[in-house]
Amino acid sequence: MSSLVVQYEKLFNKVMPVLAMRKADFRMEGLKSITEQDIWRYLVLKKWKKYSEADLALHKVIADIFSLTAAQYMTFSQVEELKTSNWFAPINEDELKLLIGR
Numbered sequence: 001m002s003s004l005v006v007q008y009e010k011l012f013n014k015v016m017p018v019l020a021m022r023k024a025d026f027r028m029e030g031l032k033s034i035t036e037q038d039i040w041r042y043l044v045l046k047k048w049k050k051y052s053e054a055d056l057a058l059h060k061v062i063a064d065i066f067s068l069t070a071a072q073y074m075t076f077s078q079v080e081e082l083k084t085s086n087w088f089a090p091i092n093e094d095e096l097k098l099l100i101g102r
Contacts, residue, residue, distance in 0.1 A: 008044060008056075011058070011061055015058070015062060019036035019040060039065065042068065045076075
């Protein structure tokens with residue numbers, strides 16, 4: 001396991017109360033299904049993609065959590081969903097009727 005992964009795990013546990021507060025903020029903005037893990041996943045995969053261990057000071061991590069907007073998270077989650085969707089999967093007859101409105 002890389003030292004950066006270990007660093008992320010340690011930080012996740014340290015900042016859990018901050019993640020919980022941000023989750024509550026997002027829920028008040030209408031993102032009812034967001035979790036602390038969702039916020040963390042955004043930070044790791046998007047915000048900190050090119051960070052090194054030196055860039056992950058606790059105060060910077062907390063600032064990044066609080067600077068995340070609902071719009072940034074929604075854009076990220078929609079792009080991730082598009083990346084994982086199987087656009088060429090066969091559809092059944094009910095799905096086809098739904099698509100063409102019959």
